[in-house]
Amino acid sequence: MSVHFAIITAKKDLRRRLADPAALLIWLALPLAIGSLLVLINSGDGGAPRGRLLVVDEDRSFVSGVIAAIPARGEMAELFDVVHVEHAEGRRLIDADEATALLILPAGLQGAFVGKGNAEIRLVTNPSHRILPSVIEEAMSIAADFAVYSERLLGPAAPHFADMRLDDATASPSDIEESLSQLVRRLNSRLLESGKRVLAPPVLSVELAPAPDESESSGESAVPDIGRIFLPGMIFLSVLFVAQGMSGDVWNERRLGTLHRVACSPPSMAAFLAGKLLAGTSVAALVAVIGVAAGIVLFDLSLSRAPLAVLWVAFSGCVMLVYFVLLQCLASSQRAGDMLSNLVLFPVLMLGGSFFPFQMMPDWMAEIGRWTPNGAALIRLGEILDAQPDFPAMALAALAIGVPAAVAFALATRRLSGRFLVS
């Protein structure tokens, strides 16, 4: 009869929940909204800052063209829009706060590059910008280093190189081609002469390495999706909200007078509480189904992991609900119960990896969080979703959170039949 009563109590509670779908949706949607915001914040999908770099090329040489092209190539191109301007226009724009930096490549730069005279590259930065001007400064510093080493490398080829111009009106294209060809040949032979000392006699060693896993070699898998990292935490966030929300129903039962009627009927209070836990477990399972389904669709989780993940989340939800029910029973009023359960809820959410994944926490905090009931359960869920369930560890975690929950169940039952009922 007790089992029957527990089942009909669970059905009754689920009907009551369905009669108020808004509350149910809030339980499910609130953590989803919070989780999505956290993912957005941590993924940096809001777009990287982008600067405007003004370049004044007074040399109009091969070297100045190369330097001016540095910020417009590769990853720096994602940070800067490079705009070529005249000197006066550049000053006006930087003074008007319409650019991040102004790079002035003076006349004679290419000559100075190969040791014929001096030239000074000037970089005017916008003081209202903080990060991007530093990036430009760093790039120009690397370019200067490159110039020093290039001068040594070029050696006798330097005078010829110093005469190369990009817009030499007197030179025909074949002349420029010939000049470049000669330069490259001289560089090659110089490199070979310099390199012979190191390379001859060649010493070669062959190391056989296993072929990298395709999934590991692909960029996407090597760096896991931020949403995928947050998924277990989001599921537990929702489960904890459900557990905390449903735990307050013991006060509703008392207020409605139905708890008194239960106390006067033949079934035990334990069966009644078991029914309420069964209802909570069902809602937690629903949360798990939605969460895991989202994982399958969005992060290509394997369908084969779903049943175990759902079972684990449902079990964990049941455990959390017992803890929260005990807290409610220990409180002196519904308001006190809500406050007490909230006081517990938010720290365990934060510490237990439901707000911020353990990977993003300081080590000491993550270590504490792993010892919270939800933290211990969340780690195991993560392993299940990663298709690496550690069954002995799961059994241990189930015992670690389940045994105290059994004690909490006994205490809550006793309290519900006694002081909670008649005070």
Add this chain to the structure above:
Amino acid sequence: MIEVEEVRKRYGEFAAVDGVSFAAGEGTVFGLLGPNGAGKSTTIGCISGLLAPSSGRVRVCGHDVVREARRARACIGVVPQELALYEDLNAADNVRYWGAAYGMRGRELERRVGEVLELTGLADRSRQAVKKLSGGMKRRLNFGCGIVHRPRVLLLDEPTVGVDPQSRVRLLDMVREQAESGTCVLYTTHYMEEAQELCDRLAIMDHGRILAAGTLEELRALLGERDLVRVTGEFEPERIRHGIEALDDTEVVNIDSGAMLIAAGAASRRLPAIFAAVTEAGGRVDETTLNRPNLESLFIKLTGRELRG
């Protein structure tokens, strides 16, 4: 069916129920009459198993409510003073849940749910959420949830408080029907008219004790068929008491400087003598009320105060 022996329920030094004993049999309505705080609900709590008596013994259908709690509870139906309904479920679901709580299942349960909804006049509202029902309908549904499992003992704790007259009449009819079908009904109320109208036997309670118990006739006999005369005005209590009690078959029940309660046989004929005695004792009469003997006058006689107020 209900045997209550020397039951006491203490909260620290305070005795909510103090040595209450009575018995009620099959097919009868036993009334517990008393003002708020008299100990009626605590007595019902001890019988229903909600509260453990501090001492004494309660047996229901032959089962001790403490030692054989489950068996005793199985034959009890409770209609609590406050509504005990799930507001967000419909009427049928409420009745069905409480029927199932008492072990009813399947067709038997569905048939009984239909009967109860019919009996309480809620058959056409069975699919309506309880929160949308009127106060009187909720009271009837509350009653229905208490009788769905056909209890042999029905405990009703002031079921008509705050109920409109129409629903009240319906509720009282339903209580009578239960008694006629053989159920032992324990009915608490502070409405004298209800108790007089409904109960076969009565116990008058105050301060956790039973002051008097018996059938209505037995209780009336305790009053000696004397009327109660309430006089307000200005009195010197001791002189007035002496003067009034010098009259035949007249007794001062209660007196202070502004009001006096007198029990007198054939009081309407004695009023001139009473007024004369008051005047002689230097008093003044402003207003007089005469009550024929009833439970209320008995309660006033027993406790020295009115039941209401």
